[in-house]
Amino acid sequence: MKTFSTSARTSNRRARQVACGALVVAAAVAVMVPSLRAHHSFSMYDASKTRVFTGVVVRVNPDVNHLQIFFAVMNEERTNVLRDQKGQPIIWAVEMAGSAQSAREGISVNAFPPKTIMSVALHPLRSGEPAGDRGQSPLFKCPVNTPPKPGKHCDSVEGHVVIGTGQLPTPTS
Amino acid sequence: MRRRAWTAAVVVSVALIGSTVITQNPAGQNQTAGAAVKSVGRGAPSVHARDFQPLGPNAFGGRGRGAGRGGGGPVVFNGSARDGATPPGIEPLKIDIFTSKDFYKDRALWSDKRYFRCNSGAALEAQWGGNGVEIIGPNGPATAAWGHCDRDMPRSALVSPYAFKTAQAHYEALMAEAKSRGGPTQHTYATVPGEWTGRYARPASQGNDTWFFMQKVQISTVLSLLTPEYQTRAVQEHYHQGNTNVAHWPSQYCWPEGFLRRWHQAAVGEHQIIVTPQLVQIMTGIARNFVTNIYVGRQFNLEGAVPRLGADVPRWYGETIGFWDGDALITWTSNVQGWKTHAAFEHSNKMQSIEIYTPNRDENGRLTGLTHEAILYDPEAFVEPLRIVRNLNKASGPETGDPHTYIECVQTIYPVNGKGTPLSPGATFQYEVLDMFGRPWAKLWERYEKNMEKPVNEDLFDFSKNK
Numbered sequence: 001m002k003t004f005s006t007s008a009r010t011s012n013r014r015a016r017q018v019a020c021g022a023l024v025v026a027a028a029v030a031v032m033v034p035s036l037r038a039h040h041s042f043s044m045y046d047a048s049k050t051r052v053f054t055g056v057v058v059r060v061n062p063d064v065n066h067l068q069i070f071f072a073v074m075n076e077e078r079t080n081v082l083r084d085q086k087g088q089p090i091i092w093a094v095e096m097a098g099s100a101q102s103a104r105e106g107i108s109v110n111a112f113p114p115k116t117i118m119s120v121a122l123h124p125l126r127s128g129e130p131a132g133d134r135g136q137s138p139l140f141k142c143p144v145n146t147p148p149k150p151g152k153h154c155d156s157v158e159g160h161v162v163i164g165t166g167q168l169p170t171p172t173s
Numbered sequence: 174m175r176r177r178a179w180t181a182a183v184v185v186s187v188a189l190i191g192s193t194v195i196t197q198n199p200a201g202q203n204q205t206a207g208a209a210v211k212s213v214g215r216g217a218p219s220v221h222a223r224d225f226q227p228l229g230p231n232a233f234g235g236r237g238r239g240a241g242r243g244g245g246g247p248v249v250f251n252g253s254a255r256d257g258a259t260p261p262g263i264e265p266l267k268i269d270i271f272t273s274k275d276f277y278k279d280r281a282l283w284s285d286k287r288y289f290r291c292n293s294g295a296a297l298e299a300q301w302g303g304n305g306v307e308i309i310g311p312n313g314p315a316t317a318a319w320g321h322c323d324r325d326m327p328r329s330a331l332v333s334p335y336a337f338k339t340a341q342a343h344y345e346a347l348m349a350e351a352k353s354r355g356g357p358t359q360h361t362y363a364t365v366p367g368e369w370t371g372r373y374a375r376p377a378s379q380g381n382d383t384w385f386f387m388q389k390v391q392i393s394t395v396l397s398l399l400t401p402e403y404q405t406r407a408v409q410e411h412y413h414q415g416n417t418n419v420a421h422w423p424s425q426y427c428w429p430e431g432f433l434r435r436w437h438q439a440a441v442g443e444h445q446i447i448v449t450p451q452l453v454q455i456m457t458g459i460a461r462n463f464v465t466n467i468y469v470g471r472q473f474n475l476e477g478a479v480p481r482l483g484a485d486v487p488r489w490y491g492e493t494i495g496f497w498d499g500d501a502l503i504t505w506t507s508n509v510q511g512w513k514t515h516a517a518f519e520h521s522n523k524m525q526s527i528e529i530y531t532p533n534r535d536e537n538g539r540l541t542g543l544t545h546e547a548i549l550y551d552p553e554a555f556v557e558p559l560r561i562v563r564n565l566n567k568a569s570g571p572e573t574g575d576p577h578t579y580i581e582c583v584q585t586i587y588p589v590n591g592k593g594t595p596l597s598p599g600a601t602f603q604y605e606v607l608d609m610f611g612r613p614w615a616k617l618w619e620r621y622e623k624n625m626e627k628p629v630n631e632d633l634f635d636f637s638k639n640k
Contacts, residue, residue, distance in 0.1 A: 056634055061610055062486050070608075072634055079637040089634060100484035108485040109522070109610075110478040115633045147636045 039065035039098075045123045045133040052171045053092060054153045056081055057116040060109045062099040069094050069112060069120075078147040093131040094122045106163045107139065117142040119153035121169045138164030214337065214347045215503070215529045215546060219562040220330035223380045225389040227251060228293040228325070230300075230318035232308050253291065255318035256310045263287065263322055270297075271314040275625040276412040283408055286391040289415075291322040294387035294395060294516035298414040314416045325391045326384050331398060333548045333558035340525035340550040341480065344505040347527070348496060351503070357496035360450040360469075366500060366532070368540045369448045371570040376563050377438035383563050385436045387516045399518055403554040405628065407518045409618060414516070417621045421614035422515045424460035425593050427582035428613070429489045431512030433520055435463050436547065436561050444565055445577045446543075453495065453502060462580050467495040467504050479523060481508035487522050502530040513614065521553035533564070542566035591620035 055071030072081035072089035081089045096102050103111075112118065119140040122132030140154035141161040154160045155168055210216055230252025253260035269288045273279055282288040289297060300309045300317050310316025337343035351357040360366075384390050392411060396404045413419040424430055424440070434440035441457040453467040471494045473480035482492040487510040495504035506526045513519040529546045542565050549559040568574065586593045589602045596602070607613035 056636075058633060059608055059611055064486075074636075079635075081634040099486040103484035103486050109487055110485055115631075117636075145636065145639045147639060 042133055044125055044127070046126045047123045047133075047135070049124055049172045050121050050137075050169050051124050051132065052119065052121045052153065052168055054078065054117065054119040054148060055092065056089075056114075057112050057118060058089070058091060058114055060107075060112050062103075062109050064100070065098055067096045067099040067102040067107060069096070069107070069118070071118065071120075074117070074147065077150050078152070091130065092122075094120050094134050095131065096134045106161070112141070115145075117145075117147050117154060119148075119155060119168060121171070136164070137169055138162050138166050140168065210501075212347070212350060214335050214343050214350070214527070214548075215501070216531070217334040219334075219546075219560070220327060222326065222330075222382045222384050222386070222389050225326050226321070226324050227296070227388040228291060228320035228391065229253075229296050230255060230290075230292060230308055230320045231296050231304075232306050250308075250318075251321075252296075252308075253319045253321050255308060255316075257312065257316040258319075260291075260319050260322060263291075263319070265290075270408070270412055271317040271416055273412070273416070276408055276416075277405070277625055277627055280405075283396055283404060284393050286322060286325075286393040289392040289411065290317060291320040291324075291391060292317075292415070293320060293390060294392055294411070296320055296388070297392065297411055298420060298516045300415050301418040301420075303414065303420055309418075314418075317415060324389070325394055326389050328394055328397060331384050331390065331394070331559055333560045335548065335558070337548075337550075337558070340505055340507065340527050340548075341475075343527045343548060343550075344503070347498065347503050347529075351496060351498035354498065356498050357470075358499060360497060362450055365448055365450045367448055369446055369453075369532070369543070371446060372568040372574050373444040373446060373542060373565040374568045375438075375442045376444075376565060377441075381564050381566070382438065383436065383561050385433075385514075385517065385561050386438050395518065398555055398557070398559060400554060400556055403519055403521075406513075406612070406615070409615065410513070410515065413618045413621060417618075419592050419618060419621055420515070421588070421593060421617055423513065423614070424582065425586045426588065427461075427584045428609070429510070429512060430458075430461040430463070431514060431520070432490055432506075432509045432524060433512075433514045433517070433549075435465070435490070436563070437514060437517075443568070443574075445571070446565075456577050458578075458580050460580065460582060463490060465490065465493055465506075467493045467502065469495050469497065469502075473505070473507060479507050479509075479525065480505075483508075487511070491524070491526075500532050504528045504530075510610075513612075519554060519612075520549075520551050523553045524549065524551040526550065530565075540567060588617050591617040 053071070053073050055073045057069055057071050059070045061068040061070065070091050070093050072091055074080070075082050084090055096107060102108065120134060121137035122134050124132040141163070142148060142154040142157045143159040146157055146159070148154055148157050153168055155162070230250070232251070233249045234246040253263070259265050266282060266285065266287050268279060268282065269290060270276060271290065279288065292300070299306055301307060308318045310318065335343065337346065348357065382388070387395070396407060399407060430440050440459055441463060442459050444455055444457040447454045451469050453469065455465040457463045468482065471482065473482060473494055477485050482494065488508055489510045491506040491509035493504050493506040495502055504527070506528065509520070509522065509524040511519065511521040511524065527548045530543045532540055533542045533544055535541050544562065545565055546562045547560065549555070549561070586595050587602065587604070588594070589596070607616055
């Protein structure tokens with residue numbers, strides 16, 4: 001027959017309390033996350049990978065469900081953009097929260113007109129296609145017509161605007 | 174008290190010097206004239222489209238080429254020439270939209286109605302059978318038919334008669350008028366005009382049409398309303414509808430209809446209106462839903478790029494505030510997503526409207542409908558504000574008739590090789606993802622503009638001079 005000491009019962013009780021607390025938190029998160037991301041599964045993105053880009057905005061797509069910014073990736077010299085074999089700019093898409101929530105953060109069609117230079121971190125698609133999820137990373141906007149120095153991002157440019165908190169994450173290999 | 178009333182009356186009189194004296198029902202048909210109202214910004218006399226004839230060219234009846242849907246009888250042609258003929262007394266241009274290899278180069282000719290063979294916008298998009306009636310002629314666009322060159326609506330019938338440069342100034346002036354009369358009227362459920370609630374007939378019939386149906390106005394006249402960039406965009410559409418036969422009507426792909434399609438006969442059916450003290454809702458639609466929520470008594474946030482109520486996100490049909498001035502409902506819509514109305518023109522994100530709804534009544538005072546006057550402001554697309562006046566004729570209250578249908582569009586037509594093509598289940602094709610907020614129709618047309626000299630856009634990506 002299995003018996004428990006008092007200390008063991010106390011320990012068990014604490015464990016149950018911790019477990020209950022964790023469940024409450026998990027439930028709360030579970031309730032919150034779908035409210036932010038109810039439109040589609042984000043499993044297409046590889047959250048274990050992070051890429052950091054500085055690019056030139058070509059379009060903000062203000063969809064109700066998930067705002068997207070399409071941007072052309074800048075070259076290392078930050079003088080122009082990378083191009084494919086046909087000479088066309090290489091366009092990436094970064095997906096965010098819904099357009100209204102994004103606008104409240106400061107991300108909108110009007111705040112990011114074409115030619116805006118920005119730096120963003122994203123979790124790329126598992127498929128390798130040029131798109132990703134911004135996740136919780138901050139987004140940095142360079143001052144108008146002011147690209148960063150070679151190899152740098154907008155967070156290094158004086159007068160930049162930051163949306164969100166923290167720093168640009170370190171890209172994974 | 175009496176002195177205060179007299180003072181207000183004097184203020185009103187002074188404020189309204191130079192304003193128009195009108196009735197409340199400038200475009201009404203089945204109504205008696207309402208009490209005369211002086212206003213600087215509503216109710217000015219309008220020129221009615223019903224007093225003009227369609228330009229054509231189009232055909233009715235018959236079978237086969239040149240015939241119309243529901244035909245079988247003799248073909249009736251409305252136009253001035255067809256099948257390669259030239260209208261009597263008209264000297265055709267050497268190049269027109271049906272023969273041009275590069276319409277961009279023809280800008281100097283766009284102001285000449287002969288460049289469009291005197292077609293109306295609606296008739297031009299029907300040349301290849303866009304509305305079921307094909308009259309393009311035996312040798313394609315070179316033999317496209319001519320409309321009536323001696324028909325047109327005056328440009329003054331298309332533009333605003335009011336002096337305002339912005340929707341905000343217009344709204345504020347109308348609000349000042351309302352205040353000078355002791356308003357704006359504050360309604361409760363006991364006083365709100367609940368008789369407005371109900372069904373209104375589809376505003377599509379001849380006699381209740383407007384210039385925006387694009388049947389009675391020369392294309393060159395319409396182009397005179399637009400800025401150069403938006404003229405180019407409009408001609409690009411006319412070229413591909415009339416010459417290359419590549420039509421892209423947004424709703425054929427289940428794309429949004431766009432704000433201005435609210436006024437187009439083909440885009441709206443019966444209207445359903447619900448009136449409450451703080452919210453008036455107007456619902457209509459055919460291929461897509463149009464829901465206009467008028468928030469009575471609210472104020473716009475004026476700090477952004479355009480006035481808005483909610484987040485800084487352009488909305489397909491904008492956001493609308495309003496107030497009551499007696500029995501007139503005056504509204505201001507802003508924060509509109511730019512888009513296009515096929516056969517007409519594109520509008521930009523700067524589009525705003527002032528709209529006035531006034532009741533029409535019969536001799537017994539019974540409500541017969543509403544006059545809907547709209548003044549459209551878009552400084553990016555229009556060289557001056559435009560105006561559309563129409564009637565919404567009441568059919569019944571909500572106690573009878575079909576219920577409002579909420580529309581979900583299921584796509585069956587796809588842009589295959591840049592052309593709208595119905596596809597069956599199982600069909601496959603190579604699909605190019607379009608930039609939906611960057612004139613997706615234009616991207617599809619580019620396939621058919623290979624040797625044209627298009628205007629060069631700004632280089633977005635060269636920052637070498639900024640280093």
